[in-house]
Amino acid sequence: MTIKNSNIEHFKDTLQREGLRLTSQRIAILEDILASEEHRECDDILFSLRSNQISVSRATVYRTLEILEKGGFVRKMNIGDGRFRYENKLPKPHHDHMICLECGRIIEFVDQEIEARQVHLTKQHHFKLVRHIHQLFGICEDCQPAAANKGV
């Protein structure tokens, strides 16, 4: 495999710790995710696998994504379109998302001031912060002329 083999080893360890088994389907799914930088839904991954002649069932993709999420390999997110999306979490530090309402493009951002204010605000309320969602919806640079023509 050209994809970093250490990730597969790490996955194997994670599985073993839970009494789970390393199967060809699980490896294929993880490799497909590691090879992508995108925020993909289940079927994107499924079709990507199939286009590489790898046949896996949709149920197995969902089941594996759940394991990968728990193991910290994958981030599961929801941009409000009724489907979950998954992104390769390994190479990336925490970030949030700007989402273009026109073309679906996703721009990643982080802001330490915002992160700090979140901590501050939750402390004020004696609230123990576990995780957060911060999504900025709007029109990306490329879509602004197009959107203006439609009157957005």
Next chain:
Amino acid sequence: MTIKNSNIEHFKDTLQREGLRLTSQRIAILEDILASEEHRECDDILFSLRSNQISVSRATVYRTLEILEKGGFVRKMNIGDGRFRYENKLPKPHHDHMICLECGRIIEFVDQEIEARQVHLTKQHHFKLVRHIHQLFGICEDCQPAAANKGV
């Protein structure tokens, strides 16, 4: 009606502008929403109406909520549990939400610094900001002892 009648008038105007009709069901749904401060899902509203001997169909509640959202009477939100929630938007300025993972309690907050940073960040990317979601998930003050006992 004890609920502000001006709101019903305003609703009537909104409907008329779209060629829609003011029906007893629509009035009942709006009044139920105006009487609540909570972030409720469709069935909460439906059962609340039924407990007041008002029988409306689920489809009509959904249909009315859509009109109310477009008209700015109601805010539709999603806290990631697979259902939409609706809150009375009229008396409140913009705010975001802290959500307790243990009891579901919702604490509202606003922070002008965060709001300003959002504008700044989107400008940097030449992204036209339309709306945003900012949700802080964690354990509320009341649930912290209970959560500690469970090992959270």
Next chain:
DNA sequence: ATTTATATTGAGACTGAGTCTCAATAAAGC
């Protein structure tokens, strides 16, 4: 290498929030 115990898989049934259809009903304007 064979055997054994059990985790995993795929096909398709199932779930549940939300939407759609359509015949019956009700609002609004005349």
Next chain:
DNA sequence: GCTTTATTGAGACTCAGTCTCAATATAAAT
């Protein structure tokens, strides 16, 4: 009151995601 047409409710439908279960594959033991 009459006419036009928007609205309603019942239930069919959609679709992402979950569950079931018999067949299969893994990994450990022998």
